[in-house]
Amino acid sequence: MSPTQTEMIPLLWTVKDRGIFMASLQQFEESLKHKTIITGCKIAILSGSTTSLVSRLLKLFLMNNGIKAEILEGHFGNFFIDAMNPSAELIAFEPDVIYIHSSRVNLKSFGNLRSFEASDDGHSLVDNEVSQSLKIWKSLSDKFDCWVIHNNFDLSPESPLGNSEATEDFGHNYATTEINRRLVSESKNFAQVLIHDLNSLSASIGLDEWWSSRDWIQYGLAVSTMAHPRLGFSLASVITSVLGESKKCLVLDFDNTLWGGVIGEVGINGIELGPDSSRGKAFLEFQLTIKDLASRGVLIAGCTKNEMKNALSGLNHPNSILKPEDFAVIEASWDPKPIAIRRIIENLNFGMRAFVFVDDSKIEVHSVKTEFPEIETILLDSKFPEKYSSMVLRPRYFESLKLTKEDISRKGTQATPRVKKLKNASTYDHMQMLKDLNAVATIGRPTSDQLERVLQLVNKTNQFNLNGIRRTPLEIKKFAEDADSLVLVGEFKDDLTNYGLTTVIGGRFEGGSFKVEIWVMSCRTFDRYLEHAMLSVLQREMVAKSTNSFSLDFKRTARNDYFVGTGVALGLFDKSITDGTCQVDGKMMVIPSELPMKVVSR
Amino acid sequence: MKSSEDVLNSCNEIFRTVFSDTTLSINVATSASDIADWDSLAQIRLLMAMEQTFEIQFALDEVEDLQNVGEIVELILVKVNQ
Numbered sequence: 001m002s003p004t005q006t007e008m009i010p011l012l013w014t015v016k017d018r019g020i021f022m023a024s025l026q027q028f029e030e031s032l033k034h035k036t037i038i039t040g041c042k043i044a045i046l047s048g049s050t051t052s053l054v055s056r057l058l059k060l061f062l063m064n065n066g067i068k069a070e071i072l073e074g075h076f077g078n079f080f081i082d083a084m085n086p087s088a089e090l091i092a093f094e095p096d097v098i099y100i101h102s103s104r105v106n107l108k109s110f111g112n113l114r115s116f117e118a119s120d121d122g123h124s125l126v127d128n129e130v131s132q133s134l135k136i137w138k139s140l141s142d143k144f145d146c147w148v149i150h151n152n153f154d155l156s157p158e159s160p161l162g163n164s165e166a167t168e169d170f171g172h173n174y175a176t177t178e179i180n181r182r183l184v185s186e187s188k189n190f191a192q193v194l195i196h197d198l199n200s201l202s203a204s205i206g207l208d209e210w211w212s213s214r215d216w217i218q219y220g221l222a223v224s225t226m227a228h229p230r231l232g233f234s235l236a237s238v239i240t241s242v243l244g245e246s247k248k249c250l251v252l253d254f255d256n257t258l259w260g261g262v263i264g265e266v267g268i269n270g271i272e273l274g275p276d277s278s279r280g281k282a283f284l285e286f287q288l289t290i291k292d293l294a295s296r297g298v299l300i301a302g303c304t305k306n307e308m309k310n311a312l313s314g315l316n317h318p319n320s321i322l323k324p325e326d327f328a329v330i331e332a333s334w335d336p337k338p339i340a341i342r343r344i345i346e347n348l349n350f351g352m353r354a355f356v357f358v359d360d361s362k363i364e365v366h367s368v369k370t371e372f373p374e375i376e377t378i379l380l381d382s383k384f385p386e387k388y389s390s391m392v393l394r395p396r397y398f399e400s401l402k403l404t405k406e407d408i409s410r411k412g413t414q415a416t417p418r419v420k421k422l423k424n425a426s427t428y429d430h431m432q433m434l435k436d437l438n439a440v441a442t443i444g445r446p447t448s449d450q451l452e453r454v455l456q457l458v459n460k461t462n463q464f465n466l467n468g469i470r471r472t473p474l475e476i477k478k479f480a481e482d483a484d485s486l487v488l489v490g491e492f493k494d495d496l497t498n499y500g501l502t503t504v505i506g507g508r509f510e511g512g513s514f515k516v517e518i519w520v521m522s523c524r525t526f527d528r529y530l531e532h533a534m535l536s537v538l539q540r541e542m543v544a545k546s547t548n549s550f551s552l553d554f555k556r557t558a559r560n561d562y563f564v565g566t567g568v569a570l571g572l573f574d575k576s577i578t579d580g581t582c583q584v585d586g587k588m589m590v591i592p593s594e595l596p597m598k599v600v601s602r
Numbered sequence: 603m604k605s606s607e608d609v610l611n612s613c614n615e616i617f618r619t620v621f622s623d624t625t626l627s628i629n630v631a632t633s634a635s636d637i638a639d640w641d642s643l644a645q646i647r648l649l650m651a652m653e654q655t656f657e658i659q660f661a662l663d664e665v666e667d668l669q670n671v672g673e674i675v676e677l678i679l680v681k682v683n684q
Binding site for chain 1: 616619620621622639642643646647650651654662665
């Protein structure tokens with residue numbers, strides 16, 4: 001499978017990883033050979049310095065975005081002449097984009113200690129530099145019907161006169177900053193011209209790494225070899241945006257994504273969100289990032305395995321920066337996420353490529369990536385919520401050319417959270433996806449080492465909980481050891497994750513029947529058919545004890561709606577179930593003949 | 603002390619990575635004319651990977667007239683054993 005944009009990002013952020021990336025360039029290029037091509041793009045690069053490396057990287061990153069680039073490189077250092085008097089070759093090439101690869105090495109006026117603001121001939125040196133760019137833009141706009149992407153200027157890592165370089169009107173940094181400001185302002189008069197922000201990019205990498213005297217002197221590279229991957233990536237993001245292929249919608253999980261903890265389990269007061277803890281602050285920071293994206297016109301959708309009331313209560317938490325109205329749509333249900341996402345896609349009416357899906361669960365990300373290869377996915381690690389913002393922002397999915405008023409107001413147009421039932425049967429085969437993960441459920445009586453985990457599950461689990469009754473360690477121990485009782489625990493793992501012990505079922509044999517008094521499961525293994533596996537092993541145990549009926553000691557709690565839903569789906573009882581002992585009609589039970597896992601009894 | 607064989611073996615790994623060819627086998631006589639993709643860009647990537655791997659720095663004049671792998675190995679050997 002080709003690497004996704006998100007998978008390539010970590011390789012671009014440290015010098016060491018960029019070194020590996022550069023060495024392995026050819027392997028990355030080969031891995032993209034089978035990438036689906038959405039569109040092509042002809043790019044002419046006008047040279048202010050060596051362009052061969054940026055050209056190759058640009059091709060790679062565009063290909064990674066599904067764009068096949070054809071590139072024509074101009075002669076070394078010839079950008080001004082090529083722009084003023086384009087060659088027949090360049091004209092015949094009919095570029096979609098002209099990229100001017102200039103940078104501070106191309107600033108002509110630098111070198112004399114005099115004011116950049118005013119000089120003897122009445123024109124400032126800043127004016128001279130800006131007017132050269134204006135000539136280029138005018139000439140290219142007259143001759144070509146295409147986008148012109150022009151770098152602004154990076155600062156020098158060295159400051160001969162120290163701080164004065166930024167604060168005095170003869171300073172290099174002062175002048176560069178002034179030129180950059182003027183270029184942005186002037187570019188507003190040229191509809192085709194876009195400024196590529198080399199200045200911020202170089203600052204983000206650090207000027208000491210951005211610039212290499214050796215690479216400049218030896219290879220004519222105005223950006224160090226090691227910084228080049230970031231340059232190529234940044235340009236590819238802008239060109240992707242130019243071609244209208246930026247992402248438009250961010251689909252977010254809720255639990256352990258927007259706040260710490262599972263709200264259905266720990267309740268509104270138990271989630272981590274707020275200034276009182278480091279983790280709570282980290283989730284707040286992430287929400288702020290999302291709010292910022294929403295205010296810039298990115299559509300935000302929620303996709304959470306939750307009861308809607310729980311999902312909304314999280315957003316209505318007093319500390320929550322994101323509110324229900326920030327979401328174009330919220331899908332809160334227990335359906336597999338690919339099905340929920342299909343509903344979101346139908347609802348928002350964008351192509352699949354417009355979506356980015358974010359979740360902290362490997363299986364959710366895997367299932368979405370497998371079902372919709374065109375959707376970019378981001379897997380968050382909930383141990384490090386402080387990294388969430390950069391995980392979402394660094395890929396530059398939402399690059400935008402110019403922000404319109406419509407972008408800013410877009411979020412308001414569909415801000416009615418709703419769960420829309422799927423009308424058409426989805427082609428998504430959840431069972432097959434699960435089968436492909438080679439899951440193994442190991443089910444048996446708990447060992448003494450496992451009793452602590454059993455106690456924890458029984459006393460902390462809320463959503464999948466038969467009755468919400470809390471137990472003492474002694475009660476659990478007795479349950480496990482008593483000859484008339486039976487406790488089964490289920491451990492679960494698949495190719496992606498080892499979930500450990502996530503479910504417990506326990507009860508007593510009474511008068512030829514088995515009465516289930518404990519049945520809990522962690523939300524980590526919801527939707528995996530583990531409850532079916534537990535029932536099938538329980539049935540075997542009952543047969544061994546010549547018991548053929550069972551009952552459930554049920555109680556409705558504030559949070560066990562999920563258990564009720566599962567029980568109804570399993571055919572154990574119907575929706576009208578009331579508190580008390582519920583006899584189960586074994587004939588009505590719905591257990592698929594083939595479960596998407598290997599069940600090992602021990 | 604690293605031997606020229608150690609350095610050659612490490613260089614071979616770097617060549618395999620840079621040229622994305624797990625079967626590539628270089629020797630001291632291998633030069634740019636033996637490997638089709640060994641252009642100026644590949645040269646930059648090779649030298650960069652060598653600097654990272656051996657934790658050394660090449661001087662400007664040292665890398666200007668390198669003729670073959672043998673000369674690269676010799677250059678690295680002097681630096682790592684200094």
